[in-house]
Amino acid sequence: MGEEKKNATIYDVAAAVGVSLATVSRVVNGSENVRPATRDKVLSAIKELGYRPNAVARGLASKKTTTVGVVMPDMTNLFYSELTRGIDDVANMYQYDVLLTNTDDDPKRALTAVRNLADKQIDGLLFMGSQLSDEVLAAIQATDVPVVLAGSVNHGRVLPSVNIDYKKAFAEVTDNFLQAGKKRLALVLGSDDRAIDQDYRRAGYEKALAEGGIALDEGLIFAGARSYQDGQNLAEAIEKAGAEAVIAYDDEVALGVLNGLQDMGKKVPDEIEIVSANNTTFTMVARPEISSIDQPKYDIGAVAMRLLTKLMDKESLDEEQVVLPYTMVKRQSTK
Amino acid sequence: MGEEKKNATIYDVAAAVGVSLATVSRVVNGSENVRPATRDKVLSAIKELGYRPNAVARGLASKKTTTVGVVMPDMTNLFYSELTRGIDDVANMYQYDVLLTNTDDDPKRALTAVRNLADKQIDGLLFMGSQLSDEVLAAIQATDVPVVLAGSVNHGRVLPSVNIDYKKAFAEVTDNFLQAGKKRLALVLGSDDRAIDQDYRRAGYEKALAEGGIALDEGLIFAGARSYQDGQNLAEAIEKAGAEAVIAYDDEVALGVLNGLQDMGKKVPDEIEIVSANNTTFTMVARPEISSIDQPKYDIGAVAMRLLTKLMDKESLDEEQVVLPYTMVKRQSTK
DNA sequence: CTGAAAGCGCTAACAC
DNA sequence: GTGTTAGCGCTTTCAG
Numbered sequence: 001m002g003e004e005k006k007n008a009t010i011y012d013v014a015a016a017v018g019v020s021l022a023t024v025s026r027v028v029n030g031s032e033n034v035r036p037a038t039r040d041k042v043l044s045a046i047k048e049l050g051y052r053p054n055a056v057a058r059g060l061a062s063k064k065t066t067t068v069g070v071v072m073p074d075m076t077n078l079f080y081s082e083l084t085r086g087i088d089d090v091a092n093m094y095q096y097d098v099l100l101t102n103t104d105d106d107p108k109r110a111l112t113a114v115r116n117l118a119d120k121q122i123d124g125l126l127f128m129g130s131q132l133s134d135e136v137l138a139a140i141q142a143t144d145v146p147v148v149l150a151g152s153v154n155h156g157r158v159l160p161s162v163n164i165d166y167k168k169a170f171a172e173v174t175d176n177f178l179q180a181g182k183k184r185l186a187l188v189l190g191s192d193d194r195a196i197d198q199d200y201r202r203a204g205y206e207k208a209l210a211e212g213g214i215a216l217d218e219g220l221i222f223a224g225a226r227s228y229q230d231g232q233n234l235a236e237a238i239e240k241a242g243a244e245a246v247i248a249y250d251d252e253v254a255l256g257v258l259n260g261l262q263d264m265g266k267k268v269p270d271e272i273e274i275v276s277a278n279n280t281t282f283t284m285v286a287r288p289e290i291s292s293i294d295q296p297k298y299d300i301g302a303v304a305m306r307l308l309t310k311l312m313d314k315e316s317l318d319e320e321q322v323v324l325p326y327t328m329v330k331r332q333s334t335k
Numbered sequence: 336m337g338e339e340k341k342n343a344t345i346y347d348v349a350a351a352v353g354v355s356l357a358t359v360s361r362v363v364n365g366s367e368n369v370r371p372a373t374r375d376k377v378l379s380a381i382k383e384l385g386y387r388p389n390a391v392a393r394g395l396a397s398k399k400t401t402t403v404g405v406v407m408p409d410m411t412n413l414f415y416s417e418l419t420r421g422i423d424d425v426a427n428m429y430q431y432d433v434l435l436t437n438t439d440d441d442p443k444r445a446l447t448a449v450r451n452l453a454d455k456q457i458d459g460l461l462f463m464g465s466q467l468s469d470e471v472l473a474a475i476q477a478t479d480v481p482v483v484l485a486g487s488v489n490h491g492r493v494l495p496s497v498n499i500d501y502k503k504a505f506a507e508v509t510d511n512f513l514q515a516g517k518k519r520l521a522l523v524l525g526s527d528d529r530a531i532d533q534d535y536r537r538a539g540y541e542k543a544l545a546e547g548g549i550a551l552d553e554g555l556i557f558a559g560a561r562s563y564q565d566g567q568n569l570a571e572a573i574e575k576a577g578a579e580a581v582i583a584y585d586d587e588v589a590l591g592v593l594n595g596l597q598d599m600g601k602k603v604p605d606e607i608e609i610v611s612a613n614n615t616t617f618t619m620v621a622r623p624e625i626s627s628i629d630q631p632k633y634d635i636g637a638v639a640m641r642l643l644t645k646l647m648d649k650e651s652l653d654e655e656q657v658v659l660p661y662t663m664v665k666r667q668s669t670k
Numbered sequence: 671c672t673g674a675a676a677g678c679g680c681t682a683a684c685a686c
Numbered sequence: 687g688t689g690t691t692a693g694c695g696c697t698t699t700c701a702g
Binding site: 050052053054055056057059060065067074075076078081082084085088089092097098099100101102115116117118119120121142228252255256259262281282284285286287 | 385387388389390391392394395400402409410411413416417419420423424427432433434435436437450451452453454455456477563587590591594597616617619620621622
């Protein structure tokens with residue numbers, strides 16, 4: 001109390017052993033060029049003094065912080081938190097720490113986040129979000145820091161990314177319903193302007209519809225649903241639109257729709273079927289359980305981080321755009 | 336490409352304007368002591384050169400990193416991610432960045448996390464977990480870094496913390512059932528050795544039982560349930576134990592029990608009632624919806640971080656052990 | 671109001 | 687093998 005307990009520095013260790021800073025630095029960094037005897041002396045001095053290298057000083061001198069920035073929309077969203085779990089585990093495996101920032105999927109916040117992270121001299125950046133704005137892209141490129149997108153699309157494929165084939169997955173889901181004779185398929189999206197919603201999910205849906213010879217009915221497309229509540233509120237409109245099945249981009253939203261529909265007396269899957277797209281715990285806790293596209297969330301994050309470690313090591317990537325396989329999980333909400 | 340785009344340094348700015356480093360530093364840090372005219376010149380030079388202070392260098396020189404460490408069990412657990420959301424928002428508000436580490440609630444991992452974070456010279460630490468081991472406590476105290484516990488108990492109250500009164504809440508829930516004439520109350524816990532489970536949740540349960548003159552039946556206490564699956568697997572045993580109601584410490588677990596019970600034909604709440612303790616989205620998506628103790632999760636995190644900012648500013652705390660109010664949310668799983 | 675100078679704790683050539 | 691010497695980019699006295 002009151003005693004400023006100044007941490008031992010590399011200098012203290014050097015003095016204690018009677019060697020130079022350089023030698024201590026060498027043993028700390030595992031350099032070969034140290035005589036075993038001196039190494040041992042240094043090591044025990046380190047232990048005695050409780051010396052721990054100051055990562056900040058190290059970062060300044062070496063220009064590597066062993067820290068990666070992670071930009072995500074919302075950590076309370078299971079989809080993103082599972083991606084991030086994969087990111088975090090691999091980051092730790094490679095000895096990186098994670099500087100995490102929530103953006104609420106807001107490009108403005110993403111922009112400040114990226115800049116701020118860059119100021120902290122992160123060695124790499126992992127970006128997640130339904131959209132990568134031009135400003136953010138520019139900010140990222142201005143930093144010279146390697147980036148990988150996880151579960152997020154980028155037009156022009158200018159940045160490395162790890163995803164599933166969203167368009168194909170949505171086309172497949174849509175087509176499955178078509179094959180089963182359903183024609184009025186509601187599509188629930190998070191936005192009416194984000195690339196992932198429009199150019200991938202909706203595009204897949206439209207593609208399948210077109211191939212199935214079914215005319216697109218805008219009245220069956222519902223954009224802007226972000227939460228369980230939103231889903232629940234949408235139930236009535238979906239019912240009114242005469243949908244025979246609904247395809248929802250998010251599990252919580254899907255569950256909201258499901259419960260909303262059931263609360264108003266609709267039978268699922270007998271009168272209306274539902275499929276969601278993230279296969280989080282929410283799909284399993286629902287009654288009936290919700291059929292879903294299963295994205296390998298943890299793996300997307302893990303692979304993305306692995307790519308980033310390669311980039312940070314100046315290695316080249318075998319493929320910049322990694323597309324992981326998805327599967328369809330059949331549960332009780334579909335027949 | 337190839338051109339090493341060296342970021343402008345404070346030195347470049349100084350040279351461009353024709354002033355000293357000190358002056359640039361002053362305007363960057365908003366010091367009063369700069370003539371408006373020079374300030375403007377410096378500011379425009381900064382803009383032109385796109386100068387951004389290197390936070391690492393700053394951290395080394397000032398011994399402040401404006402970074403806080405957050406140690407949490409699992410970001411895919413809604414309880415913790417909502418706490419962390421509160422932490423993150425307040426941290427941003429006060430211009431701190433968050434270095435996040437998952438521990439899986441493992442004391443060993445918590446220990447390395449704390450040490451590692453300390454090496455990075457964090458200005459403060461936010462700790463979450465069902466347990467604060469002696470080693471971790473020692474490691475924290477060895478660092479001299481201010482700490483606040485969020486949603487986590489510490490015996491002896493040696494560290495500042497923000498919580499609800501878990502014991503009281505569990506006693507209240509238990510007593511409510513007792514008042515309603517229920518006598519066989521199952522208690523589902525996460526562990527049989529962690530303080531928060533034993534000294535708070537179980538203690539509250541036992542207290543109410545004792546006051547109600549009901550003998551404790553160890554056969555009604557189920558420890559070690561961590562997931563939805565665990566809850567589901569527990570349903571049969573709970574039913575066999577003849578429970579009239581169940582009190583679960585976690586929402587996902589509670590939902591597992593609920594679905595397990597219903598899947599085996601039990602009527603909730605008619606034949607058996609259920610109450611959970613975190614009031615996350617899982618309680619609302621259940622059918623029937625689950626009654627729950629509502630902890631102000633976001634606020635616990637937010638208040639904890641606010642306390643930490645005070646500590647980091649060397650301010651004293653009005654109260655070190657903050658106890659936030661909880662409420663009981665009555666839904667359909669209880670009568 | 672502004673500049674000079676001394677570090678912060680460590681890495682990284684470069685000598686010996 | 688080990689030591690010397692420069693910095694990394696910035697803050698912070700201390701002068702003036």
